[in-house]
Amino acid sequence: MSAALLIIDMQVGLFHGPEKPYQGDRVLANIQRLVAQARTNQVPIFAVRHTGPQGSPIAAGSPFWQLLPALELDAEIDTLFDKFRPNAFHGTDLARQLLAAQVEELYVVGMKSQFCIDSTCRSAADLGFTPLLVADAHTCMDTAGLSAEAIIKHHNATLGAAFARLVDSSEVTF
Structure with a gap:
């Protein structure tokens, strides 16, 4: 079964903005380990940026819109794309690209x-x-x-009950 890693909205302006993400450093370290593991095992990495309208802090090309440099993503080998809605599939080529790569399992990480x-x-x-x-x-x-903390626990429980399989980063085996 083919797998891919999907990194959602790990952007400078969201991660380093005035409101700090809960346990941000731990989450970032876990994602960095998954990126390294994906590279070692030649698992495709998809990373999406939420894009705001012109003039917004996360307008295309703005400093806050950029993906976190700490992720060490590479546009030459990773698939970087933009979205304008919360759903990373809406209005993007993500589903088509995953089907073309014969991806069945999609490991989902990021914000919010x-x-x-x-x-x-x-x-x-x-x-x-x-x-x-x-x-x-x-x-x-x-x-x-x-x-x-409550939001994350709730979403793990809700999504894990009906929509996704829950795994901890230490259990991921690409």
Whole structure:
């Protein structure tokens, strides 16, 4: 079974913005390990940037829009693409590219748990892929209604119950 790693919205402006992601350093380290493991095992890496309208902090090409340099992604070998909606499949070529690469299992990591991680996992399952949500490699920020910790636990439980298979980063074997 062919697998791919999908990194969602690990962007300078979201990660290093005024609101810090919950356990951001730990999540980033887990994703970095998964990137290294994917490279070692020649597993394709897809990384998506959320793109805001011109003039917004995450407009295409702006400093905050860039993917985190710490991920050491390479446009020559990795597939980097942009999205304008929370669902990484909506309005993008992601499904077509995964099908062309014969990917069945999609390891999902990144930000934000309650928006882009959630909608992408649900959509991946609806499209016939097997999403594997890496439970300790996605994050978000506190909200007025819930702490980031509660949001992440809730999404792991909800997505893991019906839409994705939950795995910890230490259990990933590409």
